[in-house]
Amino acid sequence: MRYISTRGQAPALGFGEAMMTGLARDGGLYLPETVPQLTADQIAALAGLRYEEIAFRVMRPFLGGFFGDDEFRGLIAAAYKGFHHAARAPMVQLGENHFLLELFHGPTLAFKDFAMQLIGQMMQAALARTGERITIVGATSGDTGSAAIEAFRGLKNVDVFILFPHGRVSDVQRRQMTTPSEQNVHALAIEGDFDDAQARLKDMFNDFAFRDRVRLAGVNSINWARVLAQVVYYFSSATALGAPHRKVSFTVPTGNFGDIFAGHIAKQMGLPIDRLVIATNQNDILHRALTTGDYRTDGVRPSISPSMDIQVSSNFERALFLALGGDGAAVTRLMDGLKQSGGFTIPAPALAALQSVFASGRCSEDETRATIAATLAATGELLCPHSAVGVKVAQEHLGASPMITLATAHPAKFPDAVQAATGLRPGLPPHMANLFDRPERQTVVPNDLTALETLILERAGL
Numbered sequence: 469m470r471y472i473s474t475r476g477q478a479p480a481l482g483f484g485e486a487m488m489t490g491l492a493r494d495g496g497l498y499l500p501e502t503v504p505q506l507t508a509d510q511i512a513a514l515a516g517l518r519y520e521e522i523a524f525r526v527m528r529p530f531l532g533g534f535f536g537d538d539e540f541r542g543l544i545a546a547a548y549k550g551f552h553h554a555a556r557a558p559m560v561q562l563g564e565n566h567f568l569l570e571l572f573h574g575p576t577l578a579f580k581d582f583a584m585q586l587i588g589q590m591m592q593a594a595l596a597r598t599g600e601r602i603t604i605v606g607a608t609s610g611d612t613g614s615a616a617i618e619a620f621r622g623l624k625n626v627d628v629f630i631l632f633p634h635g636r637v638s639d640v641q642r643r644q645m646t647t648p649s650e651q652n653v654h655a656l657a658i659e660g661d662f663d664d665a666q667a668r669l670k671d672m673f674n675d676f677a678f679r680d681r682v683r684l685a686g687v688n689s690i691n692w693a694r695v696l697a698q699v700v701y702y703f704s705s706a707t708a709l710g711a712p713h714r715k716v717s718f719t720v721p722t723g724n725f726g727d728i729f730a731g732h733i734a735k736q737m738g739l740p741i742d743r744l745v746i747a748t749n750q751n752d753i754l755h756r757a758l759t760t761g762d763y764r765t766d767g768v769r770p771s772i773s774p775s776m777d778i779q780v781s782s783n784f785e786r787a788l789f790l791a792l793g794g795d796g797a798a799v800t801r802l803m804d805g806l807k808q809s810g811g812f813t814i815p816a817p818a819l820a821a822l823q824s825v826f827a828s829g830r831c832s833e834d835e836t837r838a839t840i841a842a843t844l845a846a847t848g849e850l851l852c853p854h855s856a857v858g859v860k861v862a863q864e865h866l867g868a869s870p871m872i873t874l875a876t877a878h879p880a881k882f883p884d885a886v887q888a889a890t891g892l893r894p895g896l897p898p899h900m901a902n903l904f905d906r907p908e909r910q911t912v913v914p915n916d917l918t919a920l921e922t923l924i925l926e927r928a929g930l
C-alpha cells in the first residue's frame with residue numbers, strides 16, 4: 469500500500485511514513501494510491517460486531533503490514549477503552565428514516581476522539597521503534613486541539629503545540645486545552661481565525677529547515693491516519709441499518725472536510741452510500757462551491773457552531789484530486805489560485821464528478837437554534853449546534869434510503885448556545901466536572917510564522 473501526494477511531486481510513502489510525515493513535501497495531502505475494496509460479504513459480516521473489530525477489519529487493508537495483526541488489535545483496544553459508551557458510536561432514531569450517530573462519547577466529547585485516540589496509540593508505537601522525539605503542531609477551531617492534547621499529554625518524546633483562534637472557541641473548549649498541567653502541552657491562542665492557524669501550520673510544514681529541526685508531525689486531518697480512523701463509523705452505522713443489502717445516506721456537519729471525506733472513502737471501499745450531504749453553517753463556502761463551481765473565500769464569520777467556522781477547507785483538496793482524475797498538476801494550479809487570489813473555479817468535469825457524490829445545504833444561526841429546540845421537543849435529544857446544522861440540512865435531504873446524521877460533539881461543550889436555544893444548560897459529565905476549577909495556562913501569539921517558530925523552538929528546547 470503506497471500513499472501519493474495530491475500535488476503529484478512528493479515521493480510515495482508507506483502507511484507509517486505517511487502517518488509520521490503529515491503534509492507532503494510538495495505541500496499536498498497524502499492519499500492511498502488505490503483504495504482497497506471490501507466485498508459485499510465482508511461488509512455484511514461487519515453487522516453486529518464490536519466497534520473495535522469493525523475498526524480492525526476496515527483499517528487493516530490500508531496498513532501495508534506496518535503493524536502486525538495482534539499489535540494493531542491491541543492499539544485499537546487501547547484507543548477505545550476510555551470511551552464512555554459500550555457501543556462507542558451508538559445511534560438513536562430521530563424520525564422515520566432519520567438516525568443520529570452519536571460520536572461524542574470519547575474523552576473530550578467530540579468525534580475527533582475516534583481518530584485522535586487511535587493515532588495517539590499508533591504514533592507512540594511507531595516512535596517506540598525508532599526512539600525518535602517529535603514536535604506535534606496542530607491547528608484547531610476547538611475540538612481537534614483538546615482531542616490531541618488528551619491523546620499526547622504527558623508523553624516524554626512528544627511536545628504538542630495547539631494553535632486556536634483567540635476568543636473564538638467556547639469556554640469549555642478553551643479550558644480543555646489550557647488546563648492540562650503537563651509540561652509537554654502548549655496552548656497557543658493565535659490572533660486570527662482558524663484559517664490563519666491552519667495556514668501558519670502548513671507554512672511550518674513548508675519550511676523544511678524548521679520542519680526537520682523540530683521533527684514536525686501533524687495530527688490534523690492533514691494526516692491520512694486521521695481520515696482513515698473516521699472511515700470506520702460509516703461502516704458500523706450503515707451495517708447496523710442493513711447495508712450492504714440496502715443503501716444509506718449520511719449528512720455530515722462540515723468544516724475542514726475530513727469527516728465527510730472519510731465517508732467518500734467508505735463509499736469507494738464498497739459501502740453502498742446513496743448520498744453524502746455536506747452541511748455547513750453560515751460559513752458556507754463548500755455549499756456555494758458545490759452549487760456554483762466557484763470556490764471563493766469571503767472571510768470567516770464567527771457563529772454559534774464555532775468548530776465549523778472555516779473557509780479554507782483542507783481536505784477539499786483530496787476530493788478535488790479524485791474528481792480531477794488524480795491530476796496533481798491541476799490540483800497545484802487550483803491551490804496556487806486559492807493562495808494568490810482567494811479562490812478558483814472548479815473545472816466543469818470535476819464539478820460534475822463532485823456533484824455525483826456530494827449534495828449540500830446551509831443552516832443559518834436562527835435555523836440552528838430552532839433545530840436544537842425542535843429536536844429536543846420532538847425526540848428528547850439535546851443537540852450541540854454543529855449536530856443541529858447537520859440535522860437541519862438532513863431534513864431537507866430525506867429520501868428513500870435511511871439518513872444518518874453525524875452528531876459531532878456533546879451539547880455540554882457549547883452550553884451557552886444550547887441554553888439560548890432551549891433554556892436548558894447541559895452539564896459536563898463526571899470526568900470533566902472540575903474543568904472550571906482548574907488553573908489555565910495559555911500564550912497569546914501573533915499570526916506570524918517567524919514569531920511562532922521562534923516560540924516553538926524555545927519551548928521545545930531546540
Ligand SMILES: Cc1ncc(COP(=O)(O)O)c(C=O)c1O
Nearest residue numbers: 611722723724725726727775876
Ligand atoms: C463539532 C464539530 N463538528 C463538525 C466539524 C467539521 O468536521 P470536518 O472539519 O471534518 O469537516 C468539526 C471540526 O472539525 C467539529 O469540531
Ligand SMILES: N[C@@H](CCOP(=O)(O)O)C(=O)O
Nearest residue numbers: 608609610611612688689724
Ligand atoms: N473543527 C476542527 C478543525 C480542524 O479539523 P481537522 O479535522 O483538520 O483536525 C477542530 O475542531 O479543530
